[in-house]
Amino acid sequence: MERDKVIEVKDLVKRFGTFTANDHLTFDVWRGEIFGFLGANGAGKTTAIRILCGLSRPTSGRVMVAGIDASQKPEEIKKRIGYMSQRFSLYEDLTVSENIELYGGIYGMSMKEIVPRREALLEKLSFTSYGDMLIRALPLGLKQKLAFSVAVFHDPEIVFLDEPTSGVDPITRRQFWEMIYETASRGITVFVTTHYMDEASYCDRISIMSEGRIVALDSPSALLRQYGTASVEELFVKIARPQKIRE
């Protein structure tokens, strides 16, 4: 059975002036998989993600996200994806419910669709009586879990997570990844970047970027065998170059 590809990237090049941030990237992401996008800082990850999210256009190459050509119709892509930013996605001075309603509305859902789903979400998070609490009052771990839930609230085809567990304690991280598994099993593809190497091993497949190129792409276990390293961390240190000082 041929699984369908939800992201297809072939020879993606992105240049800023004379600097090449993405140098002929080629990779695909299957529907429903958890794809880890790793790389040192400054390797070009953020640039690639912005192209995938429809925020910028490739200099050359073919990029299809959720069936849409990223160089032609990036705005269409935005409707089908979800995004969780590394900093904050939720507005601190709005309540839990208000944030949910906001993003639901922005992604085109009507109040009729939003309300029941919101109630279900609050219940799942054991948060039913806290719907009117300001985000500001929540602990970080809870904020992150909530931000993730909001990012997938509108049932996107893919959700992009930019270092979602930074600064979060290990227990909450574990719970977070359980949420990710559950989301993926619903058919939503999860595209996640992280610097936590143990999280990399939770992914179905990972890619490692270094200096604008992809230097590794496969399932974690396959890569470990291929490079003979005991952990993803070792693998990373072996093949990824640290960030250079740009003139």
Place this chain on the structure above:
Amino acid sequence: MKKLLFLLRKEFRQIRRNRFMIRAIIAVPILQMLIFVPAITFEIKRIDLAVIDNDRSQASRELVSKLTGSSFFVVTATPATVTEAESMLLSGDADIALVIPPDFSRGLAGVTTPRLQVLADAVNASTAQLSWSYITSVIRDFNREVIISTGMIPANMAAIRTGSLP
């Protein structure tokens, strides 16, 4: 005490490197002060006059030229009716409208007492009052000249003048 000095050094360095701050807090205000200060003045430089001359005599023309002789008054229009003049006050085309009555020159011959109407745009009250005071001075002088020139009274007409001391 020394700790404080280190802190101060850091603060100054930060400000020096913060190009925006330098521009915003120091350069822009200074520049603005230098540029704008010469503009600030309440001194009246110019008053736009609309003159309705219903007499059209030599006397009325002389009065108008006496007004424009001072550097303040500039005749910008000669409307025909008071309504037109009022419209100029509304639009701001004139600051003051002068209505010279038809019996102006006759009045100067001693027949009637001509009433000169001054319509002033008083939105800026002080300017209006000052302008009015200038106009009355000019008219008073004009009046005396007329009287003197027609020889009705010797040159030393009873009058009190004001001036500033050295």
Place this chain on the structure above:
Amino acid sequence: MKRLMAFVRKEFLHIFRDFRTLIILFGIPAAQILIFGYAVRTDLKDAGIAVLDNARDGVSKELIQKIEASEFFYVKRYLASYEEIDAAFRQGEIKAAIIFPGQIAASVAREGSATIGIIADGSEPNTASLVTGYITGIVNDYSSSLASAVTSSLPLIVPEVRMYFNPGLKSHFMFIPGVITLILILICALMTSVTIVREKEYGTMEVLLVSPLKPWQIIIGKVTPYFFLSLVNVIVILLMTWFVFGLPVRGSIPLLIAGCMLYILLGLSFGILVSASTSKTENAVFISLLTLMLPTILLSGFIFPIENMPKVYDYVSMALPPRWFVGIIRAIMIKGAGFGYIWKETAILAGMTLLIMVISARRFKTRLGEEGR
């Protein structure tokens, strides 16, 4: 469209939750109006003057009486000698000193003329010129009455004045439209630039950009609440000037509101332009304040009449929107003028608004398009 409504709702929530912002939004305009209406006065009232009366005869006494009778002056001190004048000025008690030479009545009778000296405190040039002007006026009046006593049959031109638009000669008629001009543009530009830059600082702007919301929708969403709030502000200010100062709107109120809406739009667009130039909230505040405050106060004709400035400044002020709006608002509020009188200023203001809107929209798009910052 639905997406936009959800977004606009959020903006309103933000504003009303932030108490400090509300204070700024509504409190400062009110405070400014009160200050400029009550405290700041350029008219002359009860100015203290000193008199050195060396004549002490009928003429001088009558003149002094007339001067005191006017509402502008009162005689604060009677000086005994010339030397005391300096000290009186230095102490700051008096705005002017009037010097009567000896035997004035006699000179008038004998020679037909006399000279009175006026010394004014020049450190406040505006007051000085008003003082000199008014005293001269009073003296002139007296002088004519003397003359007409002598020459009652001689012709005298009697000028009469009618003060249009401001018969009570109140100074706040000139100021209050100016204050409205200043406040509106400051608040609109400040609030808009701050709200947009704050999103950038928090990182939520990134999220908005990834969402299906188009950039223009983001801008409209940010700006709409402030548009309405500014209108509310305008109405509050107008009510205040009416009830507190007795300054009604003489002209058409709908026309005034329409003019305000145009100007508010301009202020908001300017705020967007500022927000596209910086990514730190404090910078946005600085830029808005510095570029708008002094130029508007000094060059818009708000306090200092433009006709009195050197020609150069006249041209410079033509590039400033507040100058045109002051004209519009004064014409409608105080002169009661209709649209026919202000179409020129309105057209210019509309042109400027359009220009700023286009520039700021472009800048916003380019800045955020490729970089997301």
